[in-house]
Amino acid sequence: MTVTDNPTGGIIGQARLRKEDPALLTGEAKFMDDLVLPGALWVNCVRSPHAHATIDNIDTTAALAVEGVTAVYTGADLAEDWAGPLPCAWPVTDDMKSPDYWPVAQGKVCHVGDIVAVVVADSRYVAADGAEGVVVDYSLLPAVISIEDAESDQVVIHEGLGTNVSYEWPLIPDPEGVEAAFANATHHVTETYVHQRLIPAPMEPRGVAAVPAPHNGDMILYSSTQIPHILKVMAALTVGIPEHKMRVIAPAVGGGFGCKLGVYPEEILCLALAVRHGVPVRWTEGRTEAATATIQGRAQRQTIELAADENGKLLAVRATLLADMGAYFQLITPGVPLLGAFLFHGLYDVPLYSFTCKSVFTNLTPTDAYRGAGRPEATYAIERAMDVLALAVGVEPDEIRSLNFIPTEKFPYDSPAGLVFDSGDYQPALDRAKELINWEERRAEQAERQAAGSKMHLGLGISTYVEMCGLAPSRVLASLNYGAGGWESATVRILPTCKIQVVTGATPHGQGHETAWSMIVADRLGVDPDDVEVLHSDTAISPLGLDTYGSRSLSVGGTAIWMATERVVEKASLIAAHMLEANADDLELTNGVFNVKGTPGAEVPLAEVAFAAFTAHDLPEGLEPNLQAEVTWDPPNFTFPFGAHIALVEIDEETGEVEIIDYAAVDDCGNQVNPMIVEGQVHGGIVQGIGQALWEEAIYDEDGQCRSTNLGDYLVPSAAETIDMKLDYTVTPSPTNPLGVKGIGEAGTIASTPAVMNAVVDALRHLGVTEMAMPASPMRVRRSIENAQGGAV
Amino acid sequence: MEISLTVNGDTQSADVEPRTLLVHFLRDQLGLTGTNIGCDTSSCGACTILVDGQSAKSCNLLAVQADGAEITTIEGLAGADGLHPMQQAFHESHALQCGYCTPGMVMASISLVEEYPNLDADGVREGLEGNLCRCTGYQNIVKAVLSVKK
Ligand code: FES
Ligand code: FES
Numbered sequence: 001m002t003v004t005d006n007p008t009g010g011i012i013g014q015a016r017l018r019k020e021d022p023a024l025l026t027g028e029a030k031f032m033d034d035l036v037l038p039g040a041l042w043v044n045c046v047r048s049p050h051a052h053a054t055i056d057n058i059d060t061t062a063a064l065a066v067e068g069v070t071a072v073y074t075g076a077d078l079a080e081d082w083a084g085p086l087p088c089a090w091p092v093t094d095d096m097k098s099p100d101y102w103p104v105a106q107g108k109v110c111h112v113g114d115i116v117a118v119v120v121a122d123s124r125y126v127a128a129d130g131a132e133g134v135v136v137d138y139s140l141l142p143a144v145i146s147i148e149d150a151e152s153d154q155v156v157i158h159e160g161l162g163t164n165v166s167y168e169w170p171l172i173p174d175p176e177g178v179e180a181a182f183a184n185a186t187h188h189v190t191e192t193y194v195h196q197r198l199i200p201a202p203m204e205p206r207g208v209a210a211v212p213a214p215h216n217g218d219m220i221l222y223s224s225t226q227i228p229h230i231l232k233v234m235a236a237l238t239v240g241i242p243e244h245k246m247r248v249i250a251p252a253v254g255g256g257f258g259c260k261l262g263v264y265p266e267e268i269l270c271l272a273l274a275v276r277h278g279v280p281v282r283w284t285e286g287r288t289e290a291a292t293a294t295i296q297g298r299a300q301r302q303t304i305e306l307a308a309d310e311n312g313k314l315l316a317v318r319a320t321l322l323a324d325m326g327a328y329f330q331l332i333t334p335g336v337p338l339l340g341a342f343l344f345h346g347l348y349d350v351p352l353y354s355f356t357c358k359s360v361f362t363n364l365t366p367t368d369a370y371r372g373a374g375r376p377e378a379t380y381a382i383e384r385a386m387d388v389l390a391l392a393v394g395v396e397p398d399e400i401r402s403l404n405f406i407p408t409e410k411f412p413y414d415s416p417a418g419l420v421f422d423s424g425d426y427q428p429a430l431d432r433a434k435e436l437i438n439w440e441e442r443r444a445e446q447a448e449r450q451a452a453g454s455k456m457h458l459g460l461g462i463s464t465y466v467e468m469c470g471l472a473p474s475r476v477l478a479s480l481n482y483g484a485g486g487w488e489s490a491t492v493r494i495l496p497t498c499k500i501q502v503v504t505g506a507t508p509h510g511q512g513h514e515t516a517w518s519m520i521v522a523d524r525l526g527v528d529p530d531d532v533e534v535l536h537s538d539t540a541i542s543p544l545g546l547d548t549y550g551s552r553s554l555s556v557g558g559t560a561i562w563m564a565t566e567r568v569v570e571k572a573s574l575i576a577a578h579m580l581e582a583n584a585d586d587l588e589l590t591n592g593v594f595n596v597k598g599t600p601g602a603e604v605p606l607a608e609v610a611f612a613a614f615t616a617h618d619l620p621e622g623l624e625p626n627l628q629a630e631v632t633w634d635p636p637n638f639t640f641p642f643g644a645h646i647a648l649v650e651i652d653e654e655t656g657e658v659e660i661i662d663y664a665a666v667d668d669c670g671n672q673v674n675p676m677i678v679e680g681q682v683h684g685g686i687v688q689g690i691g692q693a694l695w696e697e698a699i700y701d702e703d704g705q706c707r708s709t710n711l712g713d714y715l716v717p718s719a720a721e722t723i724d725m726k727l728d729y730t731v732t733p734s735p736t737n738p739l740g741v742k743g744i745g746e747a748g749t750i751a752s753t754p755a756v757m758n759a760v761v762d763a764l765r766h767l768g769v770t771e772m773a774m775p776a777s778p779m780r781v782r783r784s785i786e787n788a789q790g791g792a793v
Numbered sequence: 794m795e796i797s798l799t800v801n802g803d804t805q806s807a808d809v810e811p812r813t814l815l816v817h818f819l820r821d822q823l824g825l826t827g828t829n830i831g832c833d834t835s836s837c838g839a840c841t842i843l844v845d846g847q848s849a850k851s852c853n854l855l856a857v858q859a860d861g862a863e864i865t866t867i868e869g870l871a872g873a874d875g876l877h878p879m880q881q882a883f884h885e886s887h888a889l890q891c892g893y894c895t896p897g898m899v900m901a902s903i904s905l906v907e908e909y910p911n912l913d914a915d916g917v918r919e920g921l922e923g924n925l926c927r928c929t930g931y932q933n934i935v936k937a938v939l940s941v942k943k
Binding site: 017020021022023024028253254255509511680719722724 | 813820829889917918922926932934
C-alpha cells in the first residue's frame with residue numbers, strides 16, 4: 001500500500017456548495033437562544049454605568065418584590081461560589097501583573113458593563129424587570145481612559161498591583177546591531193499609528209445556558225462559543241466542577257471573530273447559579289449590552305521606525321507598542337500583541353529587528369483577540385510606514401516593496417524575529433493585483449484629475465502582507481508562556497455500510513468545516529462527500545480539541561483529518577489484501593476500490609472491506625475489528641500565507657466622504673480545499689478590515705462611557721457602502737503539512753485596513769495631508785485637509 | 794390580550810402580554826426560532842419577516858400589532874418541492890457563512906425583488922442596507938439576489 005503525499009482524488013480543489021446551508025437557510029439550525037429548556041430560569045445582569053467606582057450599597061428589595069423574580073445575588077453573595085477568578089491562559093512574562101477578575105464585581109467596578117448583581121427570574125422579561133429594581137450606590141473614582149494616562153500611573157486602577165503597567169515584553173535579538181543600523185541609515189522613518197478600539201459584533205450576540213443534573217452531578221454548558229473544549233477545562237476549574245462531569249456544547253454559532261474565544265463571567269455565572277438552583281439557568285446577551293460586556297479588539301498605539309539605505313533597502317525595523325488591555329484580562333488578552341510581535345517587518349528581508357510591547361490597564365472593557373489578533377496591527381504599521389519610506393526615497397509604493405521582498409530563493413526564510421517562514425513568492429501576487437486594478441491607468445487618471453484641479457481625489461493604496469497562521473506548534477507556544485498546546489485532533493470512522501463519520505476538535509462558527517472536512521476525507525477514500533458526516537462542537541462527541549481561531553482549522557485540524565484518513569486506509573488495505581490474497585503493499589485505493597496494481601480485475605470495493613471489518617468473521621490474524629483511526633496533529637511550524645491587496649478610493653474634498661471605487665486582492669493560502677469557501681472568507685475579511693479603516697470605532701467619552709453601543713452608532717459596513725471586489729490567487733503550497741495548505745480566515749482583514757488607509761493618504765497627499773487617523777470619517781478627512789492647508793479650505 | 798393571525802398559512806390564536814415583541818411571540822410562543830434577533834435598536838434586520846407580503850422587522854412590532862395579519866417567516870418558504878428560489882440562490886452563490894443574518898436577509902431579498910423586479914447591483918445594495926451581515930462582505934448576497942431576479 002502506497003501512502004500518497006499529496007491530495008489526488010479530485011474532490012479537493014472543487015468549489016463545492018456547502019452542506020451546512022440547508023439548515024441555516026430554512027431556520028432549522030439551532031442557535032443558542034433557540035434552545036428550548038423547560039423549567040429554565042433567566043438571568044439578567046445588572047451592570048455598572050460607571051467606569052471606575054466603589055460599590056457602597058446594593059439594595060435588592062424592589063427587585064425581589066417583582067413577581068417571578070426568584071433570587072438576586074451580589075458579588076458578596078456569590079464570593080464562595082468560585083474556585084478561582086476568571087482564567088487568563090497567557091501569562092506572557094513571569095512577572096506579569098494580573099488583577100483578579102470575578103464574575104460579579106466585589107467592592108468596586110472597573111469598567112462600564114462590569115456586573116454588579118444578577119437577577120434570576122422565570123422569564124427573560126421578568127428578569128429584566130427585576131434588574132430595573134436593583135439600586136446600587138456608587139462612589140465615583142477618576143476613570144483612566146487613555147493608555148497614556150494609564151501609563152502615567154497617576155490613578156492606579158488595581159491598587160493591589162501598585163501600577164497600571166501589566167508587563168513589558170521585548171524581542172530584540174541584536175540590540176547593538178539595531179542601534180548601529182539606525183546610526184548608519186540614509187533614511188530613518190518614524191511613524192506613530194493608533195489602532196482604535198473595535199467592537200467585534202458578530203451578528204449573533206453571546207448566549208449561555210447551564211443545565212444541571214443535580215443528583216448525578218453532571219452539568220451541560222451550552223454556549224455560543226468558539227472554544228467548547230477550552231471552555232470545558234477552564235470553566236470546570238473556575239467553578240470547581242470535576243472536568244469529567246462537565247460537557248460543553250456549542251450549538252450553531254452566529255459568527256465569532258475572536259470575541260467568542262473567551263471564558264466569560266456569564267458562562268461561569270450560569271454554571272454557579274445552575275448548581276445553586278438545581279435547574280437550567282440561561283442568559284442571552286442584548287446587542288447594547290454586548291457593546292461593553294463582550295471583549296473589544298485592537299486598541300494599541302504603535303511607533304514604527306525603519307532604517308534604510310539610500311535606495312530604500314531596509315536595514316532594520318524597530319516597533320514599540322503601548323497596548324490597552326482594558327480593565328481585566330480575558331482568556332488571552334495579554335498575548336494578543338505577541339501574535340503580531342514577530343511580524344512588524346512584514347514580508348521584507350530585513351537583517352535586524354527590534355520589538356517591545358508595554359501593556360497597561362484602563363477603565364474600559366477588556367480587549368482580546370479580534371479577527372487577525374496582533375497580525376493586522378503589525379501589518380498596518382509596516383505597510384503604512386513603507387509608503388512613507390517610498391516617498392522619502394522617491395519611488396512608487398510598489399517599487400519599495402518589490403525591492404525589499406524576501407527573495408523566493410531564501411525560503412524557508414529565517415526571519416530576524418526568529419521565525420522560519422515556510423514558503424513564499426511575493427512578487428507575482430503584487431504584479432497580479434496591479435493588473436487587476438489597472439495600476440498604470442489609474443495612476444494616470446489620478447494625475448489628470450489633480451492637474452485639472454478636481455475636487456474628487458483618487459487614491460491608490462497597496463498593502464502586501466504575510467501572516468503567521470495555523471496556531472500553533474505547542475513547543476513554540478510553550479516558549480511564549482501560553483498555557484496550552486496548539487495541536488488538533490480528528491477521528492475518521494468507516495461505518496459498516498461504508499458511510500463515514502468524522503469527528504473534529506476544530507469547532508466551526510460559520511467557516512464551513514463540515515463541507516471542507518467531508519471533501520478531504522471523500523477525496524482520499526473515493527466516496528461521495530455527502531456520505532461523510534462531520535461531528536463537532538460537543539465535548540461528549542468530540543472530547544479532544546483546541547477549537548477554531550488564528551486561521552488554524554484547516555492547516556492543523558484539516559491535516560489531522562487527512563492523517564486519520566490515511567491511517568484508516570492503511571488498516572483497510574490490510575483487510576483488503578487478506579480478502580484478495582495479495583500483499584498490502586501492492587494495493588492502491590482509487591475511486592473507492594482497492595485494486596492490485598498491474599492486475600486488472602483483482603479488486604475489492606472499500607464498502608466490502610468496511611463490512612468485513614464490521615462482521616470481523618475473517619480478519620487477518622491479530623487485526624482488531626472495525627475501521628477507525630484517531631490522530632492528534634501538532635504542527636511542526638506555523639504557516640505563512642501572504643498576498644497583495646490594492647484599494648482605489650475617491651474622496652470628495654467638499655464633504656470628506658471616502659468611497660471605495662475598486663479593490664483587488666491576490667491571496668496565497670497554499671493549496672485550496674474549496675475555492676468557494678476561500679473566496680467567501682476573503683470577501684468577508686476585506687469588508688471587515690475596511691470597516692476599521694473607514695467607519696468602525698468604539699467611541700468613549702472622558703468618563704469612560706461608550707457612545708457607540710448600538711448598530712446605529714457603531715458602523716458595521718452594510719451592503720450599501722461596499723462594492724464587488726476583484727479576487728485572484730497564487731498558489732505556493734506549505735511544505736509543513738501534507739495538504740500544502742496555509743489558512744485564509746484572517747487574510748482579508750489583515751490586508752484591507754492598511755490598503756485603504758494608504759489609498760486615503762495617497763488621495764490627499766498633493767493637498768499636503770501626510771497622515772490620517774482611523775476611522776477616516778468625513779469629519780476627520782475634512783479636518784486633515786483644513787489642517788494641511790492652514791485652515792484655509 | 795387575545796390575538797389571532799395567520800403564520801405560514803396556519804391560523805394561530807394566542808394570549809399575549811401587551812408588551813410582547815412580535816419576534817419573541819414567534820420564537821418563544823410559536824417555536825418559530827428561524828427568525829433571529831441581532832440587536833435591540835431595529836438596526837440589523839436579522840428579524841426580518843413578511844407581514845402581509847411586505848418585509849418588516851419583527852423586533853420593531855408588538856405581537857398585538859400583528860393581530861389579523863398574514864405573516865411569513867423563514868420556516869414558511871421551503872416546501873415539498875425544495876427550497877424557495879431565493880434560498881436556493883443563496884445556497885448556490887455561497888451567500889451565507891454563519892447563517893445568522895440569513896433568514897432575515899432572505900426575507901428582505903424576497904420582498905425587495907418582488908417590489909422592484911428591475912434592480913441592478915447598486916439597487917440591491919441600497920435595498921438591503923438595513924440588513925447587516927458580518928461574514929460575507931455582501932458580494933455573494935448581491936449576486937444571489939440578482940440571480941433570482943432574472
Ligand atoms: S433584531 Fe435587529 S432589526 Fe430586529
Ligand atoms: S452569514 Fe454570518 S452574519 Fe451573515
